[in-house]
Amino acid sequence: MLQSPPAEPGMREEEVDTPALILDLDAFEANLDAMAGFLAPTGAKLRAHAKTHKSTVIAKLQMARGAVGQCVQKVAEAEQLAWGGIPDILVSNQVVGARKLARFIALARIADVAICADDAAQVAAIEAAAEAAGVRVPVLVEIDVGMARCGVEPGPPAVALAERIAASKHLRFGGLQAYHGSAQHQRTPEQRAASIAAAADSARRTVEQLRQRGLDCPIVGGAGTGTFRHEAASGVYTEIQAGSYAFMDADYARNDDAPPFRHALFVLATVMSRAMPGVAVVDAGHKAVAVDSGLPVIWERPGLRFVGASDEHGKIVIEDGAAPALGEKLRLVPGHCDPTVDRYDWYVGVRRGRVECLWPVSARGGMA
Amino acid sequence: MLQSPPAEPGMREEEVDTPALILDLDAFEANLDAMAGFLAPTGAKLRAHAKTHKSTVIAKLQMARGAVGQCVQKVAEAEQLAWGGIPDILVSNQVVGARKLARFIALARIADVAICADDAAQVAAIEAAAEAAGVRVPVLVEIDVGMARCGVEPGPPAVALAERIAASKHLRFGGLQAYHGSAQHQRTPEQRAASIAAAADSARRTVEQLRQRGLDCPIVGGAGTGTFRHEAASGVYTEIQAGSYAFMDADYARNDDAPPFRHALFVLATVMSRAMPGVAVVDAGHKAVAVDSGLPVIWERPGLRFVGASDEHGKIVIEDGAAPALGEKLRLVPGHCDPTVDRYDWYVGVRRGRVECLWPVSARGGMA
Structure with a gap:
């Protein structure tokens, strides 16, 4: 079953349902x-x-x-x-x-x-x-x-x-x-x-x-x-x-003399638990973001480090700076984009904070 | 788009299009x-x-x-x-x-x-x-x-x-x-x-x-x-x-005193290249079989060892015994079943070598 898209054009990015594949x-x-x-x-x-x-x-x-x-x-x-x-x-x-x-x-x-x-x-x-x-x-x-x-x-x-x-x-x-x-x-x-x-x-x-x-x-x-x-x-x-x-990918960015491209693909995730001290748990684990080439990197939130992915949970250590609130949305840079895209039915195209378009990942799941 | 199923009831297992999720x-x-x-x-x-x-x-x-x-x-x-x-x-x-x-x-x-x-x-x-x-x-x-x-x-x-x-x-x-x-x-x-x-x-x-x-x-x-x-x-x-x-899972089977269950879920893969000496390449990489809990194990083919998964290729080393032929189909036991299932739209139910049923992975891709 093709899943309904997690957003509608015109929404603000922070209203998008998560986990979602965001294309900047x-x-x-x-x-x-x-x-x-x-x-x-x-x-x-x-x-x-x-x-x-x-x-x-x-x-x-x-x-x-x-x-x-x-x-x-x-x-x-x-x-x-x-x-x-x-x-x-x-x-x-x-x-x-x-x-x-x-x-x-x-x-x-x-x-x-x-x-x-x-x-x-x-x-x-x-x-x-x-x-x-x-x-x-x-x-x-x-x-x-x-x-x-x-x-x-x-x-x-x-x-x-x-x-x-x-x-x-x-x-x-x-x-x-x-x-x-x-x-x-x-x-x-x-x-x-x-x-x-x-x-x-x-x-x-x-x-x-x-x-x-x-x-x-x-x-x-x-x-x-x-x-x-x-x-x-x-x-x-x-x-x-x-x-x-x-x-x-985050992994390409780890190459010395990294190729001259900008991170354009993100998994948007929501902080779903703050029960453990010093830890934030997001609703994106390795079913939502591929980990074959390393864990994702948290975008523009210094002091937060993604340290572990289980099926539906991502564990983030709060190293310093402001801790994220319950319900806050974070962008993750996937370690490897190809298999991450392959887990989703929709791209959510975002420009300057607003959803502009929804594109289907039309060749996803074609295993053969 | 929901992909068409890789098989039809009545087919022999070796006729199933690959990679496919086989339920024994x-x-x-x-x-x-x-x-x-x-x-x-x-x-x-x-x-x-x-x-x-x-x-x-x-x-x-x-x-x-x-x-x-x-x-x-x-x-x-x-x-x-x-x-x-x-x-x-x-x-x-x-x-x-x-x-x-x-x-x-x-x-x-x-x-x-x-x-x-x-x-x-x-x-x-x-x-x-x-x-x-x-x-x-x-x-x-x-x-x-x-x-x-x-x-x-x-x-x-x-x-x-x-x-x-x-x-x-x-x-x-x-x-x-x-x-x-x-x-x-x-x-x-x-x-x-x-x-x-x-x-x-x-x-x-x-x-x-x-x-x-x-x-x-x-x-x-x-x-x-x-x-x-x-x-x-x-x-x-x-x-x-x-x-x-x-x-x-293959990974549960690695526990000492492993739980008393049989391997019932497999990824069926086809040998797609035999160009390298001592190596067989199958059409199942980490987009087809989850590797977060270890590489898959090849089912009932001693002497064949799955040694690496890239996006769409699995590399198998031929350690001894009969090498698989180009086009031959191999069952892989996934290291981790949950995220493997999540990559597929269909279960292919097989009994004693014949496809008996097709069941949709109906809750797949519901990211939110």
Whole structure:
């Protein structure tokens, strides 16, 4: 059941029912503008990652500022975006299973869709699905550029898979997916620069070997909010797949030389108990704010520290300064925005203290 | 948007789209029966916690086996249960905010509902809401029995709050909420026994002091799956609020002298990449299976170990034995069932390899 929204346009923020997902619209728009401004001179294009926002509204705002399309991780996300009118969607991931592939392929009738593969059996499965539907779709080869998760080895194994794609009647070779996920949260700029230099070398070498085999590489995609400045400057990456930049996690802010974005996404919580001395308990635990990348940070309330999350309770220690009152509302900066958004049905868009809009998290819960 | 279910009745389990929430019906029913059988001779009644299952279907199955009602943590959960016909619901938590209290009070017209308080201001707010609606509702005093989160001190502070409730025209004193959450996952039986002995002493002392002031204490509620045997044997607890027993977390199974329940809840995942030697990647990361109480355990596949969860990927190390094939489906036992269920729209009920039923997670996403 889609839950009713926790607010109405025109309300003051402190009237919003909690826990609620607050999007600070001024900061959010500034982030979209900042990324567009940064990428414009580099030649690299933004293909923003919708796994962060799961929203056709936000996808359209990114594309209005120059993004060439969207990435998704799952077919259910691709469906929501395609149904909502997004014209260019890359599933930046493997999709295994005949039913899912059939659903993916069906989208080729209403949008430009592409997908990744790291296995010859998968290429055959995508070809079979495309043939059955009578369409032709681009397939990118995912290469492992340092994350040790999915992806074939750069160089000859990637070239062999690309040739297999190119030789498939209902497929086109779409390029390389070369995302280095584990580099995003490396703490020092030097670590991140070195990781992406190595990833870009792997990609560049593979592009060159593809060229020698007569295969053009239309897309080299990758990068996230932690490293995009390196990929964009590499000369080899053509598409930047950052997503979190729009919201800015607490954890990204812990990187040295943190990316230049403002915190735009918050979980609004209410103080629901002040019974323990020195402690305030809020109604946002780890069901309301993801803790996989650390606990949330309390926004603009020095002296308050979020120290523990249980299912529906967040425990705050009052270190100094004014203690919050029972019923007071606090903004929490999530440690990790993507899974936090995924817990909600609605964004509550706020500008200067007033609710301006409600946007559904339309691709939430699409597990498959 | 409510997502379409990942399966249809009659399918084989391996045909279910993934990630999906699998309820093994034989194990689940055995757990419900085991708890009913355990409590019958103790005199303590089950008021199962719906924060675990968020399902009116499961609530009804628990009540058919003798549960006197359900607990919830949030008004949105209480609404779903009351709308679905559950006749007796305790919000085992504080609810702060006039809009939420009005919603809670409205349920008193269709069900027996009760709520907790740990602050005199809250008692006044509940009284105001009940007066406005022209109803009378029971309010329990939450006492802190060792968790140091919510709740007033046992003894005189609890008695004072109970007297304030009893003196409020539209409230009744409903009893004591005495839940020791942090004891649930203490590893040794001795630790858990000592924690609950102390909690029961606090509750018993407070009940006696209430009696001296002429206040009867109809309910003393608490306990979870980790400790319920102690509360049920205490002679002071009248209602057992276990929830996880129905599903049985991987983390509860790590307790010494683990509670006598079977793993009934699984996340079904598909192997989506075998590109890395010695590694299988599944399509279930921490958006699909909660990791706040540890990583999931792979069910009945010795030699496979789940070693890392990113947003949509789970990384499995192949330690020995037969490696899983691309496309193979694996059952994961969640470290923590409650927040795992909260990520899904549907239970897929499976019996001996076949999908038997689909049940909505009807109270999911009710953040407020």
